[in-house]
Amino acid sequence: MSPRTAVQNQEVRAVTRARLLNAALELFATRGYAATSVDAIADEAGVSAGLLYHHFDGKAAVLNAIFEQSLADVQATFAAADRESDARDRLPALLRSALAIVPRHRQFWAVWYGLRMQKDVLRTLGPSVAQFTKAIVRTLEQYLEDIEWPEAGIEARLLFAQIDGLCQHYVLDPAHYPLERVIERLVERYTGGAHHANRAH
Amino acid sequence: MSPRTAVQNQEVRAVTRARLLNAALELFATRGYAATSVDAIADEAGVSAGLLYHHFDGKAAVLNAIFEQSLADVQATFAAADRESDARDRLPALLRSALAIVPRHRQFWAVWYGLRMQKDVLRTLGPSVAQFTKAIVRTLEQYLEDIEWPEAGIEARLLFAQIDGLCQHYVLDPAHYPLERVIERLVERYTGGAHHANRAH
Amino acid sequence: MSPRTAVQNQEVRAVTRARLLNAALELFATRGYAATSVDAIADEAGVSAGLLYHHFDGKAAVLNAIFEQSLADVQATFAAADRESDARDRLPALLRSALAIVPRHRQFWAVWYGLRMQKDVLRTLGPSVAQFTKAIVRTLEQYLEDIEWPEAGIEARLLFAQIDGLCQHYVLDPAHYPLERVIERLVERYTGGAHHANRAH
Amino acid sequence: MSPRTAVQNQEVRAVTRARLLNAALELFATRGYAATSVDAIADEAGVSAGLLYHHFDGKAAVLNAIFEQSLADVQATFAAADRESDARDRLPALLRSALAIVPRHRQFWAVWYGLRMQKDVLRTLGPSVAQFTKAIVRTLEQYLEDIEWPEAGIEARLLFAQIDGLCQHYVLDPAHYPLERVIERLVERYTGGAHHANRAH
DNA sequence: TATGAATGAGAATTCATTCAT
DNA sequence: AATGAATGAATTCTCATTCAT
Numbered sequence: 119m120s121p122r123t124a125v126q127n128q129e130v131r132a133v134t135r136a137r138l139l140n141a142a143l144e145l146f147a148t149r150g151y152a153a154t155s156v157d158a159i160a161d162e163a164g165v166s167a168g169l170l171y172h173h174f175d176g177k178a179a180v181l182n183a184i185f186e187q188s189l190a191d192v193q194a195t196f197a198a199a200d201r202e203s204d205a206r207d208r209l210p211a212l213l214r215s216a217l218a219i220v221p222r223h224r225q226f227w228a229v230w231y232g233l234r235m236q237k238d239v240l241r242t243l244g245p246s247v248a249q250f251t252k253a254i255v256r257t258l259e260q261y262l263e264d265i266e267w268p269e270a271g272i273e274a275r276l277l278f279a280q281i282d283g284l285c286q287h288y289v290l291d292p293a294h295y296p297l298e299r300v301i302e303r304l305v306e307r308y309t310g311g312a313h314h315a316n317r318a319h
Numbered sequence: 320m321s322p323r324t325a326v327q328n329q330e331v332r333a334v335t336r337a338r339l340l341n342a343a344l345e346l347f348a349t350r351g352y353a354a355t356s357v358d359a360i361a362d363e364a365g366v367s368a369g370l371l372y373h374h375f376d377g378k379a380a381v382l383n384a385i386f387e388q389s390l391a392d393v394q395a396t397f398a399a400a401d402r403e404s405d406a407r408d409r410l411p412a413l414l415r416s417a418l419a420i421v422p423r424h425r426q427f428w429a430v431w432y433g434l435r436m437q438k439d440v441l442r443t444l445g446p447s448v449a450q451f452t453k454a455i456v457r458t459l460e461q462y463l464e465d466i467e468w469p470e471a472g473i474e475a476r477l478l479f480a481q482i483d484g485l486c487q488h489y490v491l492d493p494a495h496y497p498l499e500r501v502i503e504r505l506v507e508r509y510t511g512g513a514h515h516a517n518r519a520h
Numbered sequence: 521m522s523p524r525t526a527v528q529n530q531e532v533r534a535v536t537r538a539r540l541l542n543a544a545l546e547l548f549a550t551r552g553y554a555a556t557s558v559d560a561i562a563d564e565a566g567v568s569a570g571l572l573y574h575h576f577d578g579k580a581a582v583l584n585a586i587f588e589q590s591l592a593d594v595q596a597t598f599a600a601a602d603r604e605s606d607a608r609d610r611l612p613a614l615l616r617s618a619l620a621i622v623p624r625h626r627q628f629w630a631v632w633y634g635l636r637m638q639k640d641v642l643r644t645l646g647p648s649v650a651q652f653t654k655a656i657v658r659t660l661e662q663y664l665e666d667i668e669w670p671e672a673g674i675e676a677r678l679l680f681a682q683i684d685g686l687c688q689h690y691v692l693d694p695a696h697y698p699l700e701r702v703i704e705r706l707v708e709r710y711t712g713g714a715h716h717a718n719r720a721h
Numbered sequence: 722m723s724p725r726t727a728v729q730n731q732e733v734r735a736v737t738r739a740r741l742l743n744a745a746l747e748l749f750a751t752r753g754y755a756a757t758s759v760d761a762i763a764d765e766a767g768v769s770a771g772l773l774y775h776h777f778d779g780k781a782a783v784l785n786a787i788f789e790q791s792l793a794d795v796q797a798t799f800a801a802a803d804r805e806s807d808a809r810d811r812l813p814a815l816l817r818s819a820l821a822i823v824p825r826h827r828q829f830w831a832v833w834y835g836l837r838m839q840k841d842v843l844r845t846l847g848p849s850v851a852q853f854t855k856a857i858v859r860t861l862e863q864y865l866e867d868i869e870w871p872e873a874g875i876e877a878r879l880l881f882a883q884i885d886g887l888c889q890h891y892v893l894d895p896a897h898y899p900l901e902r903v904i905e906r907l908v909e910r911y912t913g914g915a916h917h918a919n920r921a922h
Numbered sequence: 923t924a925t926g927a928a929t930g931a932g933a934a935t936t937c938a939t940t941c942a943t
Numbered sequence: 944a945a946t947g948a949a950t951g952a953a954t955t956c957t958c959a960t961t962c963a964t
Contacts (some may be wrong), residue, residue: 122943122946130948150437152353156934166950171935228436235429235490236351251491275501279484280477287480289436290452300476328923335923357959367925369961378959529944536944552839554755558938568946570940579938630838637831637892638753653893677903678883681890685882691838692854702878725925725964733927758954769929774956925964933957940950 135173137163139187142180147225150232151181151239178242181229185243188226189250195219196257205264210305212261213281217301220285227289254278267308280304336374338364340388343381348426351433352382352440379443382430386444389427390451396420397458406465411506413462414482418502421486428490455479468509481505537575539565541589544582549627552634553583553641580644583631587645590628591652597621598659607666612707614663615683619703622687629691656680669710682706738776740766742790745783750831754784754842781845784832788846791829792853798822799860808867813908815864816884820904823888830892857881870911883907 122130141162145154156177160167174180199212220227233239240248259274267273281304288295342363346355357378361368375381400413421428434440441449460475468474485505489496543564547556558579562569576582597620601613622629635641642650661676669675683706690697725733744765748757759780763770777783798821802814823830836842843851862877870876884907891898 122948126943127947134948148437149439150351150353150434152351153437155932157932167934168936168951169949172948177934232433232436233351235433236349236354238350251488269504272497272500272504275485275488275497276481276504279481279488279501281480281484282487283480283482283484284476286483287452287476296473296476299473300480303470303473303477331923356957358957368959369926370924372960373923532944550839551841552753552755552836554753555839557936559936569938570947571945573939574944634835634838635753637835638751638756640752641756653890671906674899674902674906677887677890677899678906681883681886681903682879683882683886684889685884685886686878688885689854689878689882698875698878701875702882705872705875705879725927729964730926737927759956760954770955771930771957772928775927780955927962929959929961931958931960934955936954937952938950939952941948943946 131173134163134165134169137165138170138173138180139183143184143225143229146181146184146232147228151177151229181239182243184226184229185247188223189247192219192223196254200257205261206309208264209258209261209308212257213301213305213308216281216285217297220288220297221292224289224292227285231286231289254281262308265308277308332374335364335366335370339366339371339374339381340384344385344426344430347382347385347433348429352430382440383444385427385430386448389424390448393420393424397455401458406462407510410459410462410466410509413458414502414506414509417482417486418498421489421498422493425490425493428486432487432490455482463509466509478509533575536565536567536571539567540572540575540582541585545586545627545631548583548586548634549630553631583641584645586628586631587649590625591649594621594625598656602659607663608711611660611663611667611710614659615703615707615710618683618687619700622690622699623694626691626694629687633688633691656683664710667710679710734776737766737768737772740768741773741776741783742786746787746828746832749784749787749835750828753835754780754832784842785846787829787832788850791826792850795822795826799857803860808864809912811867812861812864812911815860816904816908816911819884819888820900823891823900824895827892827895830888834889834892857884865911868911880911 138159142154142159145158145162149158154177156170157167159177159180160170163170170180174183195215195218196212199208199215202208202211234251255274255278258277259270262270262273262277284295284297284300284304288297339360343355343360346359346363350359355378357371358368360378360381361371364371371381375384396416396419397413400409400416403409403412435452456475456479459478460471463471463474463478482505485496485498485501489498540561544556544561547560547564551560556579558572559569561579561582562572565572572582576585597617598614601610601617604610604613636653657676657680660679661672664672664675664679686697686699686702686706690699741762745757745762748761748765752761757780759773760770762780762783763773766773773783777786798818799815802811802818805811805814837854858877858881861880862873865873865876865880887898887900887903887907891900
């Protein structure tokens with residue numbers, strides 16, 4: 119009774135949706151959310167602007183979908199670190215998982231860093247996004263306390279600053295940023311007797 | 320026709336210009352550059368939108384002026400650290416100067432962090448802005464080499480990540496961020512035998 | 521390919537068509553013709569928007585079909601009054617038939633009253649619709665002349681105004697409008713010696 | 722300090738506003754509210770579409786302004802009838818004032834009649850508009866009771882139906898409608914001993 | 923210097939309609 | 944017969960910018 123089968127339709131829809139999301143992600147990342155027009159997204163995706171509205175309620179909904187998509191992956195990865203049985207392994211695991219996440223979601227991070235200063239936009243993105251930053255600091259602080267790092271509260275701020283900062287610097291110039299070496303250096307600092315002796319020599 | 324003297328006019332001009340810049344800074348910081356209208360800036364400044372065009376060539380020029388204003392101060396402050404005679408004092412001086420700069424230019428940093436992922440905007444801001452980030456990393460690397468820090472290249476990345484990251488985290492929540500303590504912790508890490516022992520014990 | 525017989529298909533077609541017309545009537549009546557989208561009609565009818573185009577040439581054709589459907593009934597009812605053998609019975613018969621027609625076509629009247637001021641829409645609805653109003657006045661005038669009502673031309677205007685007006689007022693609030701009593705009052709006025717006493721002479 | 726004087730500006734603004742309102746009234750009346758585009762209004766007014774938004778919040782606000790403008794005049798005229806000292810004069814005064822109002826606001830009535838079936842539009846027009854019809858019926862009923870007309874409640878419905886209906890029929894064809902004679906006939910009916918003779922006895 | 927009316931280009935969004943299946 | 948993905952034109956609205964005064 120249906121022209122295409124339901125499955126075929128679902129596939130077509132999924133493909134178009136993915137193309138729109140990719141196009142939007144690309145443009146939001148390079149031009150910024152506010153400076154990207156719906157027309158430009160549709161163009162980049164190779165479809166008409168009207169079609170975007172069959173898939174999303176509007177530009178804001180596209181942004182939302184991007185966040186849902188990427189944050190789910192990010193949180194899943196962080197959750198994996200949390201399942202390490204030995205407390206000493208959690209921080210390295212988390213740091214190394216960042217090494218994997220950041221390049222995989224390079225454009226998403228560009229969007230995120232371009233928006234996170236604007237509270238009105240964040241408000242439209244649901245509470246989990248707004249709390250994202252705070253949640254990470256709390257996790258880091260817990261990990262540091264678990265390995266009895268002194269002044270864990272302050273150190274957590276510094277550690278988070280390092281992760282956040284290097285993530286951005288990588289995103290700004292992924293071709294040249296020595297992400298792996300920087301993260302390994304970071305792992306060293308927070309590993310084993312590392313907090314007794316800062317250098318591995 | 321004009322009841323004002325030339326000098327009075329100059330004063331009025333300067334005041335209006337400053338009001339426009341402050342208004343723009345405030346709005347760019349909270350709403351983002353692209354999402355801020357010229358009308359909104361003029362409104363916030365308490366003048367007509369038309370008047371903005373007597374002071375600036377357009378919205379982009381206002382952004383430019385904001386960068387000139389703030390970057391000049393930032394660079395002057397960093398230059399002061401550079402004049403420390405003892406190489407060991409330069410890094411602490413630079414870190415502590417950040418402590419002063421960041422709160423003073425809180426809104427500027429919000430604008431900067433909201434824009435720096437967008438290469439097209441940066442291009443309109445002149446080459447000095449685009450090179451800003453790289454220049455700082457080079458300076459940091461130099462300072463670390465001066466104190467014979469091993470792997471200064473990688474460490475400079477981490478150090479910059481920390482500075483950049485904490486600056487943003489402060490800007491995101493200035494009321495609660497323990498900026499001073501975080502920076503002092505940072506100074507400790509990079510002072511004296513600090514690179515031998517990461518903790519102050 | 522087709523598991524239905526031709527007869528079954530015809531039945532299904534008729535049902536779908538009726539559902540579409542009902543849905544359109546409902547929506548045109550409450551939102552107005554121009555403000556009702558084809559999608560909304562299809563939704564309300566529980567079919568896809570595409571299917572509407574298998575039954576009608578477009579949105580305007582749906583409106584046309586609604587008019588054909590309802591006007592046919594209206595004119596048939598009025599024609600019945602015309603067949604009264606006694607001239608004195610015609611007017612009461614017509615008035616009482618209105619009592620029956622109006623509630624039966626409540627939504628149609630809402631559409632009609634919402635559109636009849638717009639000459640461009642009327643033009644697309646065929647000449648019979650445009651002449652509808654004038655035809656009724658002529659009939660009323662004839663009926664009044666038949667019972668030798670003085671100034672039948674002017675009185676026909678007033679009588680039509682009453683019919684038209686009460687029809688609208690009923691449609692605006694069918695739950696509370698005392699349609700029957702109002703019409704009976706109207707019948708009284710135009711019955712028996714009423715028009716002798718009715719004038720101030 | 723201002724380029725044009727404040728008064729000059731006010732005049733220019735008022736002129737443009739009036740042109741927009743006239744253009745909108747004209748188009749709403751002939752094409753209907755929903756079918757009239759903002760572009761068409763601006764075109765008809767001889768200004769750019771953007772300018773409309775310097776004067777009104779949007780299309781709905783234009784409609785609102787039209788209602789405010791016309792309803793104020795209508796209600797003022799009806800209020801004048803209410804000030805007649807002799808109860809017997811009130812109804813004739815009200816009827817004759819309609820004779821004056823209707824042609825003066827011909828287009829407004831076309832808009833009103835084209836919209837009043839759509840409750841969602843009315844809701845945007847403020848409560849006074851929604852209650853407009855009911856308020857008139859109540860007034861008419863009161864006037865009829867004052868002159869001891871029997872069954873004033875039902876008669877008020879009929880009287881209102883007549884007024885409303887003839888108003889519409891006039892609006893539909895102002896060039897040929899014998900408005901004055903119809904209203905005089907109406908005045909006769911409700912004047913003097915008419916209501917004694919008017920009943921079917 | 924300053925205003926604010928005015929514009930035109932472009933933004934987001936809606937919608938009647940088509941068409942492959 | 945029926946679906947729903949897709950389109951393109953139109954619609955509402957925003958906004959940077961100009962200009963007469």
